[in-house]
Amino acid sequence: MSAPALLSAELHVATRLALEAGELLRAHLRRGLTVEHKTGADDPVTAADREASDLILRGLRAAFPDDGLLSEEAADSPARLGLGRVWIVDPIDGTKEFTTGSPDFAVSIGLAVGGEPVLGAVYAPATDELFAGVVGGGVTKNSVPVGFSDRSAYVVSVSDTEFRRELHRHTLPGMVPSGSIALKLARIAGGEADVTFTMSPRSEWDIAAGHALVRAAGGEVRRRDGRPIRYNLARPHVEQGLLGGRQDALEWLEAELAARELPTAHLGLTDADPAWAVLREEDRAALAGHPGVFVRHAGGRPLALIVVGEGGAVERAEGDAFHLERLTRDVTRALGTLAPGTLGTAPVGAGRVD
Secondary structure (H helix, E strand, C coil), X not given: CCHHHHCHHHHHHHHHHHHHHHHHHHHHHHHCCCEEECCCCCCEXXXXXXXXXXXXXXXXXXXXXXXXXXXXXXXXXXXXXXXCEEEEEEEEECHHHHHHCCCCCEEEEEEEECXXXXXXXXXXXXXXXXXXXXXXXXXXXXXXXXXXXXXCCCCEEEEHHHHHHCHHHXXXXXXXXXXXXXXXXXXXXXXXXXXXXXXCCEEHHHHHHHHHHHHHHCCEEEEXXXXXXCCCCCCCEECECEEEECHHHHHHHXXXXXXXXXXXXXXXXXXXXXXXXXXXXXXXXXXXXXXXXXXXXXXXXXXXXXXXXXXXXXXXXXXXXXXXXXXXXXXXXXXXXXECCCCCCCCCCCCCCC
């Protein structure tokens, strides 16, 4: 039996729950929102996030009681680690856009089997667009089959935050900024863009459904260092930036990023990671085995380095002030908080990339 046939019930449930969650979000917008923040102004959360998460998880639990569940807005359970099938949910990908009146947010429901994303449902409530698909079965938008574009001048979908703060200074052609990464990936699978990349890390719930849609269309999403992304990990975060899209556009983009030396962060760096080589020799010796090494790098050299010890205490923070600020934001989002420590701007390599 084909993969699409095996997952037809799952896709039906996922799309139904995405639509129901989308209606809940529209109802919250009509009533007005109370916004809280997690780690900073760029990391908001609302009651709508939590209610939509509860709705989706309740529906998935009822339909597939033996599957694992992972949601950004729900307490995690280690029981999922022993399961082959895990639903990975972001009830609102793009909460900042949701709270500021932008239509660029989405409900994201993905299914990973054996660590690989195989099914995705991404719904944009503001524009009533539902992208759905299964690996091996293609992608639909509002029930109409869609797929990659055949354009030769690639559309590069990038983070509006990263574009505003940094990417606007670069000459990479074809950049179009937007919010939700789940919706970016869905639109790539639907042919509305061709490729995307990030400099900052993302979490499993941000990308699982969109990754499945890109795979269903025949493309891929991977880490910036070229390694594959695996799902249902104990710590459900991709430690570095990513890139994804149709294969020819991916190959073009990788070459463009390398030529322009566009940075990426790597959080929780170990000596098994390719980015370990960007550290100075003395730092590789001093930091080997340290569990809290975080680096922002480009062109084979470090731009900023943060070393975090027990309790979130910053032991070292070095580098160009601009890149150190960007890395500090990534580390804070990953760890939740940083205890007071040394925040300096001593050089860790060549200067700022412009």
